[in-house]
Structures are given as structure tokens and as C-alpha cells.
Amino acid sequence: MPIRIRLxxxxxxxxxxxxxxxxxxxxxxxxxxxxxxxxxxxxRFSTLSALCRELGCEPGDLLxxxxxxxxxxxxxx
Amino acid sequence: MRALGxxxxxxxxxxxxxxxYLALLVGLVGVILLALAALLFSVNPSLLDNVRIxxxxxxxxxxxxVIAGLLAAGGYMAGVLVIIGALRRIFVTLTxxxxxxxDNVGRLRLIGLMLAALELGRYVLWAISAWLPWVRDVEPxxxxxxxxxxxxxxxxxxxxxxxxxxxxxxxxxI
Numbered sequence: 001m002p003i004r005i006r007l008x009x010x011x012x013x014x015x016x017x018x019x020x021x022x023x024x025x026x027x028x029x030x031x032x033x034x035x036x037x038x039x040x041x042x043x044r045f046s047t048l049s050a051l052c053r054e055l056g057c058e059p060g061d062l063l064x065x066x067x068x069x070x071x072x073x074x075x076x077x
Numbered sequence: 078m079r080a081l082g083x084x085x086x087x088x089x090x091x092x093x094x095x096x097x098y099l100a101l102l103v104g105l106v107g108v109i110l111l112a113l114a115a116l117l118f119s120v121n122p123s124l125l126d127n128v129r130i131x132x133x134x135x136x137x138x139x140x141x142x143v144i145a146g147l148l149a150a151g152g153y154m155a156g157v158l159v160i161i162g163a164l165r166r167i168f169v170t171l172t173x174x175x176x177x178x179x180d181n182v183g184r185l186r187l188i189g190l191m192l193a194a195l196e197l198g199r200y201v202l203w204a205i206s207a208w209l210p211w212v213r214d215v216e217p218x219x220x221x222x223x224x225x226x227x228x229x230x231x232x233x234x235x236x237x238x239x240x241x242x243x244x245x246x247x248x249x250x251i
Binding site: 027031032034035040041042043044047 | 250
């Protein structure tokens, strides 16, 4: 996915753990890990809003576009 | 009306499927036992000395046909059993609230294939029975409804495939 979430860098700058961010935003740690690893397909405005609120940043600080191939969800069958 | 749980349409359908599955299972075992008995009697006709079968004395000559008929009936019941078994497994995922799973696509395709196989089997039986001199009143008829059902099931399988893909995508929406 060419869109990447700079969650690692933002957490490091704020000396905050993923679990703490999960607690503060109400998004599960597992889902935040999916976001961090770049495996998410889409991001809800509500999630983005909660992340910006707790990290004290703008959406543009979190999202980065890196040209690359699109991830396609493969059919299991 | 409730979609899931006690008193819902799905719980009623699940009950019907369970009853049909058990009845077919018992029927299949019965047919297999009858076929085995017919095979035994055809090998050793003296076992039939104390058994009265009408028309008298014709059983040993017709035994292969009787056995083939019983095996065909058993095959048909086994096919329907596979269909109902797949439907029951689909219902398990439905009652768990997660029907759009990739497994169900395969199950629906299996149901479609079995329906087609059963219909083709019927044609094969008609073709064979046409060769037997003592079988009368067998008129082959092409059932458009059966083939339409096969089509519907394959269309539903594709709908489920897309549903499974959308479900996977929703899982990755944070």
C-alpha cells in the first residue's frame, strides 16, 4: 500500500507506547498494530480523528505517500 | 421476525435440515443393507427357499438389476446427503453470525455440482432402463427447474465469494 502511517515515529517522539495510545483512543492495540505494519486497507475518519487528538498532530503528519504497488486482497478461492 | 436464535426462520430451517439429514442417513444405511442382502441372495439363491417373492422365482435372474437399482438409490441418497451436509455446515456459520466465509463458497459450489450430478445421474438411469426389456413407463424428461437451481446455486456462490472479499476488506478497515 503506497499510503503509510507514521505511527512508530509519532509514538517515539511522544514517548508513548502502542498500548497507551490504544487505551486513549479506544482503538484496539491489535488494530493499531495493523495500522503500524501498513496492512490496513482503509482508515475511518473517526480513527484518524482520535489518533490526531491523542498525538496532538494533523492528519498530514501521520500519513505519508510512498509510490509503490497497490495491495490487492486476494480471493481465497 | 428474528433473523437468528430461537424462534427464527433460520432455527426452523436448521431443524428441518437436521431431520432430513438424519432421515437420509437412516435411509442410506437401509438401502446399503438391502443391497447387501440382495447380493447375498443372488450369490446363494437357496437362502430364498423360505421367502416368498412375487413374481415367484424371478429374483435370481433379476438380482443384478435389483442390486443396481438399490445402488443407484443409495447413490442418489448419498448425493442429497452431501448437499444437506454442506447446507448444515453453512448454517453453522450463519448461526455464528459469520456466513460470508471462503469455506461457504466452496460448499455452495459443491452443492451446485452435486445438483448437476444428480440430474445427470437421472438421465443415465433413464438411458440404462430404456435398454431393459421389462422396464416400462419410463419417459425421460428434461427438467429445466433442476438446471435453473444449479444456475442459482452457482450465482449464489459467486455472491458469497464477493461477500467474503468484502468481509476481508472490512476486517482491514481500522
